[in-house]
Amino acid sequence: MKLSLGKWLLPLYSALALIFIMIPIAYTFVFSFNASVKSNIVWVGFTLDNWINVCQAQGVCAAFGTSLLVGAVATVIATVLGTAMAIALVRFKFRGRSTVSLLLFLPMATPEVVLGAGLAAQFLSAGVPKGLGTIIIAHALFCLSFVVVTVKARVASLDPALEEAGRDLYGSSAQVFMKITLPLLMPGIIAAALLSFALSFDDFIITRFNNGSVETFPVFVYTAAAKGMPPEANVIASAVFLFALILVVVSQLTSAARRKRLAQVS
Amino acid sequence: MAFAAIGSNSTQTEQVPRRRSKVAIILLLPGLAYLALFFLTPLVSLVMTSLQTPVEFGDVGQYQAAFQIENYAIVVGAYWPHFLRAFGYALAATFFALVISYPLAYFIGVKARRWPLLQALMLTLVIAPFFISFLLRTLAWKQLMSDDSGLVSALKTLTILPADGHLTGTAFSVIFGLTYNFLPFMTLPIYTTLERLDTRYLEAGADLYASPFTTFWRVTVPLSMPGVVSGTLLTFIPASGDYINASASFLGSAQTQMVGNVIESQFISLLNYPQASALSVLLMGLILLIVALYVKRSGTEDLL
Numbered sequence: 001m002k003l004s005l006g007k008w009l010l011p012l013y014s015a016l017a018l019i020f021i022m023i024p025i026a027y028t029f030v031f032s033f034n035a036s037v038k039s040n041i042v043w044v045g046f047t048l049d050n051w052i053n054v055c056q057a058q059g060v061c062a063a064f065g066t067s068l069l070v071g072a073v074a075t076v077i078a079t080v081l082g083t084a085m086a087i088a089l090v091r092f093k094f095r096g097r098s099t100v101s102l103l104l105f106l107p108m109a110t111p112e113v114v115l116g117a118g119l120a121a122q123f124l125s126a127g128v129p130k131g132l133g134t135i136i137i138a139h140a141l142f143c144l145s146f147v148v149v150t151v152k153a154r155v156a157s158l159d160p161a162l163e164e165a166g167r168d169l170y171g172s173s174a175q176v177f178m179k180i181t182l183p184l185l186m187p188g189i190i191a192a193a194l195l196s197f198a199l200s201f202d203d204f205i206i207t208r209f210n211n212g213s214v215e216t217f218p219v220f221v222y223t224a225a226a227k228g229m230p231p232e233a234n235v236i237a238s239a240v241f242l243f244a245l246i247l248v249v250v251s252q253l254t255s256a257a258r259r260k261r262l263a264q265v266s
Numbered sequence: 267m268a269f270a271a272i273g274s275n276s277t278q279t280e281q282v283p284r285r286r287s288k289v290a291i292i293l294l295l296p297g298l299a300y301l302a303l304f305f306l307t308p309l310v311s312l313v314m315t316s317l318q319t320p321v322e323f324g325d326v327g328q329y330q331a332a333f334q335i336e337n338y339a340i341v342v343g344a345y346w347p348h349f350l351r352a353f354g355y356a357l358a359a360t361f362f363a364l365v366i367s368y369p370l371a372y373f374i375g376v377k378a379r380r381w382p383l384l385q386a387l388m389l390t391l392v393i394a395p396f397f398i399s400f401l402l403r404t405l406a407w408k409q410l411m412s413d414d415s416g417l418v419s420a421l422k423t424l425t426i427l428p429a430d431g432h433l434t435g436t437a438f439s440v441i442f443g444l445t446y447n448f449l450p451f452m453t454l455p456i457y458t459t460l461e462r463l464d465t466r467y468l469e470a471g472a473d474l475y476a477s478p479f480t481t482f483w484r485v486t487v488p489l490s491m492p493g494v495v496s497g498t499l500l501t502f503i504p505a506s507g508d509y510i511n512a513s514a515s516f517l518g519s520a521q522t523q524m525v526g527n528v529i530e531s532q533f534i535s536l537l538n539y540p541q542a543s544a545l546s547v548l549l550m551g552l553i554l555l556i557v558a559l560y561v562k563r564s565g566t567e568d569l570l
Contacts, residue, residue: 014373017366018391021449024406025398031406041409077300085297092290100294107305109499109557110550111507113526117533117546118308121315124539141304144297202400204510205526209533221401225515229405237399244397245390252386 032234039228057230063220071200074139082147090155116209130212143196154188316543327537352524356506359444363452375460435519443511451500459493
């Protein structure tokens, strides 16, 4: 075995791949400090002004607010519907189970452009005006399958004996569900909700077909790409990035701490 | 990730007795109704719209119900190069994403096991692109590859790129963008399978005098196949329907338009709903066909 080659090549390759992944993120972050006024292409100089007065660029903050609202509502719809479906799929045997699974798999195997055009064609033929409502409907749709997949994994790893114990102690079905099943599923449900919020927040392809004149943050960026990007858009993207990163690091650290505690107990 | 997770849980259900299927129906009904209303019905609308004809003497964007099968012949005749480009670019992007992802996923999932913190850090970096706007990171690549960028002038100095050459607006930049943007979808499922890989199998391979390469090829690769299949599907499907990377305001040009671009412009700018719908139906049909053939060939039918 050529140890020296095998030993260094793989870590080096991995490091280069990770640097490659970080390049456009670093670029977006750096250019959020650019002192440019209209089109954020050439480096003019360093300023904190974009970060301090984020909302001074026309429409950025409104679009960001719309994205937060759409993401929140779509996530609630997808998470409630998806969690119920996930529980039913893992815990119950019924005819047509594989058909339901296929129906949930299909939206994930459908290109977003087709989902977007399909919904738009339907809204058109039904005479539904496009706007906030149609964006939320579209987002909840593509989040639903991802919620089911994520929560299903959690339901499957749940020990049914815990619920049986609850029933043996004369807990009603509702009590067993609220006091045992739901709390145990919570980590999976939270993960699913975060995933669906992230998917919704960043979606442009489907939104483009169903937004009417409503501007989400990606729609704002798309429009600005043609006429000049304000650096404030980079500020919002960078701030969201940092927030999500902190969230991931904190959750990893707490789960590592919990594992350590559990290891000490047992 | 998604596809792998669908298959992996099927065995767990056996322990649960058949009971209270009424509850199952109540739990399923709202979600099924949602899918029927906003997934299945739109697909039917799409098929119906694809067969419409323009209203005589009507305004632009006015169509009536019909059975105009010719719409399909028209769009195939006019846009077959866009289909070829979409699947060609998506295939190339899937290949490059696999080449970049597999060693990376192997390092994180197998080699970095001894250092959980490093593993967590690397995984966070892999999913980092999810946290920054898809459009902005694509625009960042556009700026980095623009004609007056350092990269282009360096390539010209090295005569890799001709003096009048461009990076943006070419097939190269579109495939590059697709590869970058869908990379996490390839890395994560491969990582998930490799992370569970029992390294004693590799030791067994070495004990039986197999070379590291043979062990890798005969043991590691087959065991990681479910992840590779999920990853290639999760990369290929969105890449073939994408219209951001190939759009002229991002990494593409008029010469790099994919089917997604045609659907977008026909539907949103030209209000030619029947053609946009016919193209969507064809795209979906072709992708389902490719996925079905691929899943069958790779022998992982339990994916569904």
